[in-house]
Amino acid sequence: MIKVGILGAAGYTGGELIRLLLNHPEAEIVFANSESNAGNPVSDVHEGLIGETDLQFTNEMPFDQVDVVFFCFGHGKSEQFLKEHTIPEHVKIIDLAQDFRIKNEGLRIKNYDFIYGLPEINREEIAKAQHVANPGCFATCIQLGLLPAAKMGLLTEDVSVNAITGSTGAGQKPGATTHFSWRNNNLSIYKPFTHQHLAEIYQSLNQTAPSPLGEASIDFIPYRGDFARGIFCTEVVKTTTPIEEIVEFYKEFYKDAAFTHYTDKSIDLKQVVNTNKALIHCEKYGNKLLITSVIDNLLKGAVGQAVQNMNIMFGIDETTGLRLKASAF
Numbered sequence: 001m002i003k004v005g006i007l008g009a010a011g012y013t014g015g016e017l018i019r020l021l022l023n024h025p026e027a028e029i030v031f032a033n034s035e036s037n038a039g040n041p042v043s044d045v046h047e048g049l050i051g052e053t054d055l056q057f058t059n060e061m062p063f064d065q066v067d068v069v070f071f072c073f074g075h076g077k078s079e080q081f082l083k084e085h086t087i088p089e090h091v092k093i094i095d096l097a098q099d100f101r102i103k104n105e106g107l108r109i110k111n112y113d114f115i116y117g118l119p120e121i122n123r124e125e126i127a128k129a130q131h132v133a134n135p136g137c138f139a140t141c142i143q144l145g146l147l148p149a150a151k152m153g154l155l156t157e158d159v160s161v162n163a164i165t166g167s168t169g170a171g172q173k174p175g176a177t178t179h180f181s182w183r184n185n186n187l188s189i190y191k192p193f194t195h196q197h198l199a200e201i202y203q204s205l206n207q208t209a210p211s212p213l214g215e216a217s218i219d220f221i222p223y224r225g226d227f228a229r230g231i232f233c234t235e236v237v238k239t240t241t242p243i244e245e246i247v248e249f250y251k252e253f254y255k256d257a258a259f260t261h262y263t264d265k266s267i268d269l270k271q272v273v274n275t276n277k278a279l280i281h282c283e284k285y286g287n288k289l290l291i292t293s294v295i296d297n298l299l300k301g302a303v304g305q306a307v308q309n310m311n312i313m314f315g316i317d318e319t320t321g322l323r324l325k326a327s328a329f
Contacts, residue, residue: 002027002314003065005091007081008072009057010034012168013096015046017070017303022053024307024321026314030066035059061085068092068310070303075099075196082109092313093131094306100133101200116200117309118143119318120257121208126312134309137301138163138222139197141231143204144260144278145293146218148253150209152246154239154289155216163233164223165297184226192221229298230269235291243284250282258318259300259308272296275324276304299324 004021008014009032021027032042038059043049045057063069069091071078078099087093089111100114115129116122118140126132135143142161149155164187198220206212225232239246250262260278267279276299281292295301304322311318 002310003030003067004028004310005030005061005063005066005069006032006072007061007069008034008074008077009042010037010045011072011074012298013302014072015042015049016298017072017306018042018046018053018055019049020303020307020321022049026316026320027307027310029055031058031060031062032056033058033061063087063091066091068094068313070306070310071095071097072303073097079109082112089130092129092310094134094309094313095132096134096302096306098133098136098196098200100131101135101139102203116204117305118204119305119308119312120144120254120260121147121204123312123318126309127315129313132309132313134302134306136197136200137231137295137297138165138195138220138233139200139204140301140305141233141278141293141295141297142197142201142218142220142235144295145233145235145280145291146201146205146237147208148250149237149239149246149289149291150205150213151253152241152249153210154237154241154246155205155209155213157238158217158219160236161218161220161233162223163220163231164225165231166225166227166229168229168298186224186226188224189221190224193219195220195222227269229296230273231295231297231301232269233293235293237289237291238287239289240287241289243282243289246282246284246289250280254280259304259322267292267294269294271326272300273326274299275326276300276308276322277326 034057037057042055078097114131114133115125117132278295283290
């Protein structure tokens with residue numbers, strides 16, 4: 001049984017992680033840390049867990065009792081935490097923040113080398129890793145759409161990317177652009193061309209492509225959607241390569257991926273919400289390749305992928321505890 005500790009357990013990702021681990025046959029939650037909620041039942045905050053657990057939040061961090069700890073902090077807090085606390089060397093770390101996603105950034109802190117946790121390209125490294133930096137949600141969706149094209153050497157010109165995310169992507173703390181009266185029946189863009197996930201996207205594409213992307217840029221426009229969860233992404237790549245060749249390569253690229261699937265049919269968000277799946281679809285219009293990719297931002301874009309990484313790190317079937325079904329309606 002894998003003994004688990006969770007830091008920052010009161011947020012959206014903490015709640016989803018607890019939900020997954022309560023139903024994981026080979027994992028046991030030892031502690032769920034939240035300073036502000038210490039002593040309160042987990043189900044007081046994560047009300048969807050009423051009747052599912054008697055677990056209480058704690059302000060304690062008994063690292064000597066766990067095999068792995070998940071960091072569900074906001075961005076920037078993981079690095080600071082590791083500077084201020086000591087975690088035993090045998091305890092594995094899976095960080096859901098962006099602090100260590102760029103290669104060698106973990107080396108800024110002695111003895112912490114983080115592997116980028118995208119199983120579709122780094123499964124072997126994850127299996128041997130002690131510390132894993134979980135990818136960002138937008139980054140996961142965009143990369144999974146573009147990685148086969150990068151491997152084919154198709155990304156020689158600028159790539160146009162549009163992606164829309166649900167309100168849970170902004171976290172649990174209320175804000176001006178997250179409350180219902182603003183978000184409902186509304187649509188807006190934010191951080192155009194400058195989103196923080198671009199660095200990890202370039203890193204993975206350059207890792208996968210036969211040669212560096214050079215001056216080709218990923219022109220990414222993120223949108224806030226008026227729904228709770230999920231990411232719907234379209235990417236446009238200019239290429240003269242026949243669609244039949246592209247589709248065949250995409251299918252081959254993902255043939256062994258546990259949760260990422262190429263489909264010949266057009267895709268929509270409901271097919272992946274509440275699952276750890278990513279779906280990919282390609283179409284061709286003249287010399288323009290349209291790639292569509294969809295994920296659930298809290299699962300494949302966050303804690304579902306984190307549990308997938310945990311499974312790989314501990315040498316068990318990576319799908320364990322993650323065979324979640326999408327709604328039929």
